[in-house]
């Protein structure tokens with residue numbers, strides 16, 4: 001991958017992004033969200049989004065992820081057995097991640113996740129954040145496991161996976 005080809009920037013709901021309406025990551029729900037709901041979600045402050053632009057293709061909207069604040073329950077983290085925890089655990093949730101099918105399998109998903117971890121790491125210096133949580137599509141669970149996430153539930157390979165990466169691990173990676 002040419003490192004200068006892509007740039008990740010904060011999604012600005014006032015901007016128009018080239019081919020956002022044609023974004024296709026292979027997941028119908030995520031595609032529909034990008035086409036119809038992303039702008040509104042961000043302008044209402046329900047999430048912030050970060051978009052990957054392809055500089056070799058008119059700054060095409062090529063990948064994105066969204067982050068929001070979230071609360072886990074101490075029971076959700078039982079499997080990590082880290083001693084007693086308060087009932088409510090403050091986290092960041094990665095709600096959506098998608099890479100256009102035309103550029104999947106080239107390390108872009110990993111690059112987007114690295115960008116997200118850096119943001120969570122920085123935010124955790126100012127706001128209490130215990131870790132990064134996400135609900136993974138069954139087909140993406142192995143992708144997140146390969147990045148160091150732990151699966152919190154005992155679900156099978158056909159179920160949505162509740163995935164978690166603690167801030168202590170993120171700090172070890174990035175401090």
Ligand SMILES: CC(C)(COP(=O)(O)OP(=O)(O)OC[C@H]1O[C@@H](n2cnc3c(N)ncnc32)[C@H](O)[C@@H]1OP(=O)(O)O)[C@@H](O)C(=O)NCCC(=O)NCCS
Pocket residue numbers: 025026027030096097098099100103104105106107108109110111135136137139140141142143146
């Ligand atoms: C999941 C997704 C974001 C991965 O993006 P990508 O750019 O193809 O991923 P990368 O090329 O960065 O791959 C990173 C690593 O994960 C692996 N990987 C990628 N997708 C995978 C998958 N679905 N299952 C298992 N491993 C996967 C790759 O082999 C690679 O491993 P390596 O570095 O050891 O070679 C992308 O496939 C996508 O948008 N899928 C549809 C939407 C979706 O499922 N989003 C997640 C919802 S929770």
